[in-house]
Amino acid sequence: MLLEPIDCPSCNSTNIVKHGKSTERKQRYKCRNLDCSRSTFILRYSYLDHLPEVKQRISEMAINGSGIRDTARVLKISSTTVIELRTRGIRRCWRLRLRWRRLRLNQLLNALIELLQLDFEKLQLFEMSLDQKAMMFSYPACKSFI
Structure with a gap:
């Protein structure tokens, strides 16, 4: 199993956790950096x-x-x-x-x-x-x- 490192698109922080799934069943992630302007994101948008x-x-x-x-x-x-x-x-x-x-x-x-x-x-x-x-x-x- 290969783990892919995930970076926040806004602040490039690696302090990321999974944050549920979107309505299109895509994995949602949350940036734990407090200074980040964007709290949640999806890697590949539909x-x-x-x-x-x-x-x-x-x-x-x-x-x-x-x-x-x-x-x-x-x-x-x-x-x-x-x-x-x-x-x-x-x-x-x-x-x-x-x-x-x-x-x-x-x-x-x-x-x-x-x-x-x-x-x-x-x-x-x-x-x-x-x-x-x-x-x-x-x-x-x-x-x-x-």
Whole structure:
């Protein structure tokens, strides 16, 4: 029996364990590397559209202005698959944009809160100084100067 070493396609780690079977009865593997962006994978996919390289190629061809039918013909996959993967990519892009905007908004709000807290502290110091001046003029000895 010959054992074939298996590497993770994303991080090239050899810390791999079996992780059940897919719906097509193919062996699924799991990468145990915590820094890996891809947790499970299959060595030989039945459909080409599941390969990360094909997804990357679809997005590259879309950026270069290739049409849906042209992309499907070159990659030898269905045009419906190309449309589905493109819209999925667009949704993912919008989600990333929304996350980025929320992050930027949170950073701006935190900066504004810090600024307001500083202004509030300055206002409190100013009020304290006014209170001290008012107390200074409230003594009976100081009333003769008023």
